[in-house]
Amino acid sequence: MVAFLAYTVLPLVWLVINASKTQADLFDSFGLWFSDSFALFTNIGDTLSYNDGIFVRWILNTLLYVVVGAGGATLLSALAGYGLAKFRFPGRSAVFAIVLGAVAVPGTALAVPTFLMFSKMDLTNTPWAVIIPSLISPFGLYLMWTYAVEAVPNEILEAARVDGAGELRTFFTISIRLLAPGIVTVLLFTTVATWNNYFLPLIMLSDPDWYPLTVGLNQWNAQAQSAGSQPIFNLVLTGSLLSIIPIVAAFLVLQRQWQSGLSAGSVKA
Amino acid sequence: MASGTARTVPPSRPPVRRKSRKDWRGWIFVGPFMAVFALVFIAPLVYAIYLSTFRNQLIGGNSFVGLDNYTQLLHDASFWHALLRVLLFLVIQVPIMLAIALGAAMAIDSARLYGANLFRIALFLPYAVPAVVAVLMWGFIYGDQFGLVGQLNEAIGTGLNPFDSSWILISIGNIVTWSFVGYNMLIFYTTLKTIPAELYEAAELDGAGQFWIIRAIKLPALRGSMVIATIFSIIGSFQLFNEPNILRPLVENIITTDYTPNMYAYNLAFSGQQQNYAATVAIVMGVVTAVIAYVVQLRGSRTEDL
Numbered sequence: 336m337v338a339f340l341a342y343t344v345l346p347l348v349w350l351v352i353n354a355s356k357t358q359a360d361l362f363d364s365f366g367l368w369f370s371d372s373f374a375l376f377t378n379i380g381d382t383l384s385y386n387d388g389i390f391v392r393w394i395l396n397t398l399l400y401v402v403v404g405a406g407g408a409t410l411l412s413a414l415a416g417y418g419l420a421k422f423r424f425p426g427r428s429a430v431f432a433i434v435l436g437a438v439a440v441p442g443t444a445l446a447v448p449t450f451l452m453f454s455k456m457d458l459t460n461t462p463w464a465v466i467i468p469s470l471i472s473p474f475g476l477y478l479m480w481t482y483a484v485e486a487v488p489n490e491i492l493e494a495a496r497v498d499g500a501g502e503l504r505t506f507f508t509i510s511i512r513l514l515a516p517g518i519v520t521v522l523l524f525t526t527v528a529t530w531n532n533y534f535l536p537l538i539m540l541s542d543p544d545w546y547p548l549t550v551g552l553n554q555w556n557a558q559a560q561s562a563g564s565q566p567i568f569n570l571v572l573t574g575s576l577l578s579i580i581p582i583v584a585a586f587l588v589l590q591r592q593w594q595s596g597l598s599a600g601s602v603k604a
Numbered sequence: 605m606a607s608g609t610a611r612t613v614p615p616s617r618p619p620v621r622r623k624s625r626k627d628w629r630g631w632i633f634v635g636p637f638m639a640v641f642a643l644v645f646i647a648p649l650v651y652a653i654y655l656s657t658f659r660n661q662l663i664g665g666n667s668f669v670g671l672d673n674y675t676q677l678l679h680d681a682s683f684w685h686a687l688l689r690v691l692l693f694l695v696i697q698v699p700i701m702l703a704i705a706l707g708a709a710m711a712i713d714s715a716r717l718y719g720a721n722l723f724r725i726a727l728f729l730p731y732a733v734p735a736v737v738a739v740l741m742w743g744f745i746y747g748d749q750f751g752l753v754g755q756l757n758e759a760i761g762t763g764l765n766p767f768d769s770s771w772i773l774i775s776i777g778n779i780v781t782w783s784f785v786g787y788n789m790l791i792f793y794t795t796l797k798t799i800p801a802e803l804y805e806a807a808e809l810d811g812a813g814q815f816w817i818i819r820a821i822k823l824p825a826l827r828g829s830m831v832i833a834t835i836f837s838i839i840g841s842f843q844l845f846n847e848p849n850i851l852r853p854l855v856e857n858i859i860t861t862d863y864t865p866n867m868y869a870y871n872l873a874f875s876g877q878q879q880n881y882a883a884t885v886a887i888v889m890g891v892v893t894a895v896i897a898y899v900v901q902l903r904g905s906r907t908e909d910l
Contacts (some may be wrong), residue, residue, distance in 0.1 A: 418633025
């Protein structure tokens with residue numbers, strides 16, 4: 336177990352250590368220990384201000400994609416999972432078959448056709464091209480469905496109906512609270528998916544002003560590799576570190592919630 | 605049930621009435637999901653099929669060619685090499701990753717481990733690291749300039765080169781394993797947590813040792829999760845794109861533009877302007893993946909429904 340722990344954690348330790356080095360020390364000092372120059376804060380400052388602060392713009396873009404994309408995906412999954420769990424309606428089994436079948440179709444296989452379709456609709460190179468495909472999470476739907484079956488007792492729904500509450504009102508005032516741990520879990524996983532999304536924005540966006548962090552960072556790296564340009568490896572590393580801190584923090588802060596949501600979801604699995 | 609309004613009547617389930625009393629309320633909830641789903645899943649799929657039956661020729665422009673693109677793909681060595689490469693990758697990387705994840709989940713679950721909580725979180729962390737960052741990081745670590753591998757070679761005289769043509773697929777496999785082993789471990793672990801304690805007590809009363817508890821209780825309970833983890837991993841392998849594509853600038857002559865089927869489709873569409881043929885590649889890969897995922901699901905879930 337200790338060896339395994341080292342395997343997963345060492346590269347991250349390496350990243351933290353090397354984000355504190357100057358460009359020169361990156362080449363000269365031992366990779367797993369700090370060098371004499373502790374340049375972490377200089378590096379952070381340089382990362383945020385390089386190229387007129389484009390990195391800050393990428394952070395804001397990523398936040399936009401996460402809030403609208405992952406937030407929307409979670410809402411749609413919660414509604415649909417609840418609908419599948421608590422209602423018997425015409426076409427239910429068809430919905431089921433189609434969505435489960437869709438899980439097996441690789442998202443990336445769809446990305447090229449989606450790009451071609453979106454470019455016909457003039458959606459490429461706009462934030463919508465990244466946000467709209469992020470709104471669907473078959474995994475989120477599956478998790479919400481299995482969660483809602485157990486978490487929302489039918490008796491409560493019946494009682495609310497007898498009291499004359501509409502279905503949507505029942506959902507937003509009562510059911511949503513019972514679904515909260517499942518919702519947090521789905522929100523975290525869709526957030527990771529959107530925060531880490533690379534392939535889709537790479538295809539859809541050509542204007543660096545709309546890039547998320549991932550595409551931007553790789554562009555910096557490509558620039559650092561190419562001959563003749565000024566290498567900015569230290570900024571690539573510091574930027575990498577900065578881009579994983581929020582997501583790791585979210586997991587740590589919310590860990591009790593998402594783990595309980597996940598285990599309830601896996602009962603059925 | 606004193607009140608006579610129709611909406612308070614409990615939904616009538618099994619009795620088959622001709623057309624009255626169909627309960628459509630579920631669509632209020634499922635409708636929005638399905639509307640977006642149609643736009644981002646079904647429409648591109650249909651559009652891709654449509655595109656794949658056309659070809660943009662120098663003479664005659666865009667014309668309908670039926671299944672010609674598919675017959676071309678059948679004889680396309682680049683495509684087959686790429687497909688065989690991801691198959692080889694899948695056959696080796698997925699079992700290793702799932703075995704490690706399974707072992708870790710069992711170890712943490714057995715509760716003898718001190719600091720199990722810390723282990724669980726630490727092992728899961730790489731999943732939260734974006735693929736781009738993971739590849740950049742490992743790319744640096746692999747390198748001989750300021751990478752750990754280079755420093756290791758210098759220190760003890762080994763000649764490791766992760767960028768060598770015979771090593772590169774293993775190097776990619778290592779990055780993928782690193783990224784997803786904790787995620788799979790968590791799927792297994794949460795399933796193990798749902799096994800009722802009475803089962804273990806009963807087994808111990810019957811004199812079962814750890815080995816038998818694992819064989820008779822834990823592994824059967826994990827069956828469903830194993831199927832799901834395997835399917836997700838297979839899909840991931842067939843989609844392989846980020847890792848080789850981000851490493852590519854470092855080893856341009858080894859990781860070619862048609863290294864994996866997905867990179868092939870991407871480069872056909874965006875560098876080669878062969879969008880119809882790219883759509884064909886995407887569809888064939890979708891079908892191959894779906895068929896294999898379906899077979900795995902059938903074989904894995906004979907006894908229970910997923």
